[in-house]
Amino acid sequence: MNRFTKLEGVAAPFLRANVDTDMIIPMTRLVGTSRADIEASGFALFRFNGDGTENPDFVLNQPVWKGAPILLAGDNFGCGSSREAAVWALAGMGIRVVIAPSFGDIFYNNCFQNGMLPVELPIAAIEELAEEMRASPGNARVTVDLERQIVVSPRGRELPFKVEANRRDALLQGLDDIGVTLTHRDAIAAWQAKDRAARPWVWLKA
C-alpha cells in the first residue's frame, strides 16, 4: 500500500453534493480500457466536451486549480457504484486527499486501499477552506497532516479530523493489509473449525 504522512498543496473547491463514482469515472471509460486510460479519465463527464476538448468551465481545468493534490468536496462524495477505479481516476489527476463532510461507504474504504486520504470535516469548515483558497488563488496552500490529524488552512487555522487508528497506522507505514490479516491465521483457522461444527450447512464441499 502507498504511504501517506503529510501533504501541503493547493486545495481545489468542487463542493457539489452527491458526486457519485459514475461521475468520477463513467462505465464507458472503464470496460476494456487500461489503467492508464482510467487515470486519464477522472471526472471525464465534467472535464471534457463532447468533442474531447477540455471544458474551461470545470473548476479542475482552470489554471489555478489544475493538478491540485487536495479536493474540497461536498456531502456524500463517492456514493454509488463500488468501482475502485474512481480512486485511481482521482489519483491520475494528482489528487491525494479528498476533504468532504461525508463519503459513500465503499468509496471511503477504497481510498485507504490506494494511499488516498479521505478527510471528514464539517461543511462549514470546508466552505471556509474554499473561501481562503479563493481569496489568494495561486498562493494559498492547505496542509494535511495525518500523524497529527489536522488540516491547516491557508491562514493557519488548525482543523482537527479523525481517522481510525488501524487505518492511520496502515497509511503512515504503508502496511500490506493481507499481510496484516494473515498474522491472525491461527485465529481464522480456529474460527472456521468451530463454525463448521456449529453451522455445517454453510460449509460446502469443493
Added chain:
Amino acid sequence: MAGLTLFDKIWRPHVIADLGGGFALLHLDRILVHDLSGARALEEVEEKGHRVARPELVFATPDHAVSTQPGRTEDTFPVGGRMLRAMRRRTAQHGIRLFDLDQDGTGIVHVIGPELGITLPGVTLVCGDSHTCTHGGMGALAFGIGSSELVHALATQTLAQRTPKTMRLRFEGALPAGVTAKDMILHAIGRLGTAGGTGYAVEYAGSAVRGLPMEARFTLCNLSIEMGNKIGMVAPDDTTYQYIDGRDFAPRGAALEAAIAHWRTLPSDADARFDAEHVIDMKEVAPQITWGTSPEHVIAVDQAIPDPARAPDANRKAAWESALKYQGLEPGRPIAGTRVDWVFIGSCTNSRISDLRAAATIAKGRRTAAHVTAWVVPGSRRVKEQAEAEGLDKVFLAAGFHWREPGCSMCVASNGETVPPGQRSVSTSNRNFASRQGPDARTHLASPAMAAAAAIAGAITDVRRI
C-alpha cells in the same frame, strides 16, 4: 441490557478478531465474483503470492459484460468475451465454481445467489459490486466491496471492516393499489435522501415488509445503497424458509431443519435498540417515478416536476437545476405524459419471475407505442426458462417488446447496450445517474408494471389508470 438486532446477531459471531477502534476482522461465508473484476482480482491474488483461501465458498458468473442479444455468443460483445475467457481460466485454475455463459444457473450475480441457495440467512456475503446489499433480503449480512478488498477477501476469506451503526426502517400498513417494493424503497430514498443511511446497516421491518414475498424483499434491499446504506436486511421468516427449500446449495432434510432452528434465533429482539429509527406509513406511498439524475429525485407519478425555486437549500437548488437541464424537463408540469423513447425491464432490482409476471400482466393484449423500443431482459437463465414455460415471452413479443438473454444489459451499459444519446428511458434498474444507461441517456426509474405501462402509452403513465 437492550436486546440484539438482526445485524448484531450475524455480525458479532462472525468477528474473528477485534482490531480496535471499532474495526473487526470478519469471517466471510460467501464470496461472489463477476466478469468485470473477477479475473483481475484472481490474478492479483497470485501476483501477491497468495492462494484463494476457500475456493468452495466462492462463486462466479458473467453478467456485466455479456451481450443480451438473442442468439448471442461470448464474442457478440468482444470485450466481454475476453473478460469471460480470462475468468474461465482463473476460476478453473483455482477450483472456483463458474456458472458459465448460457449454462444452467448463470445470470446476474445478485439474482443467482438467492436463486441457487448460495445466499442463506445468517451468512456474511461480499461481492465486488455495490448492489450486494440485495442478498440482505434473505436475512444475510451482505455488502459490496472494492477490488482491493475483493483480493483481500479471496486471499483470506475475511475482511477488516468498521462496525456500522444500525437503523430500522419500518413500513407500516397495507400496500396501496399499484404499489410495489420498488415504490416503497424509492419513496424512502426520496424521504431520507441518498446519504440518509450512510454509515448504517438498515433493517427493513413493519407489517408491509413482513407481507412481502422473497423476490420483493430482494428489490427492497437492492436499493439500500442508493440511500447510502451499504447493508440492507430483512429478518428471515417462514416465507424465507419456504423459498430456500430445495435450492441447489441450500441444506436439505435434517440439515435444513437444524439450519431453520438456528435462523429462527436471528430476528431482532423486541427490545433491540437501533441507532436510528424511521417509520413510513404505507398510506403515503404511491407508484413512484424519478425525474432527475439521483435516486432521491423521485416523486409519485401523479405529482408535478419539482421547481428548483422551492428547493430546501442552495446546494439542492443547483443540483435540481442541473438535473432538469440534463433530463430536458420543465418544472411545474405533471410528470405523467412525458414522452418516452425506451423502456428497459431488467437488472438485479427487477428482473425476477414475479417482476416479469407483473410487466406481462400490463403488456398482455396491448401493443407498445410505435415510437418506443422496449426490452425485457430476464435476470438469469432460470428466470428466462421459467418465463418461457409460462408463455410470458410470447405475451411480450406479441405486444412488441424484445425478449432477450439474461445479463445486466442497459442497467449499466457496460456491455455496449445503451440508450441512445438524448433519448428518454423508463427503467426498472436502480440508478438514474447522468449517462448511466449510455452517454447522455435520460433515465426514469420505476417498477416493472410502471415501465410496461410507459411502453404501452409511449409516455410516463400512472399504472393505476391502466
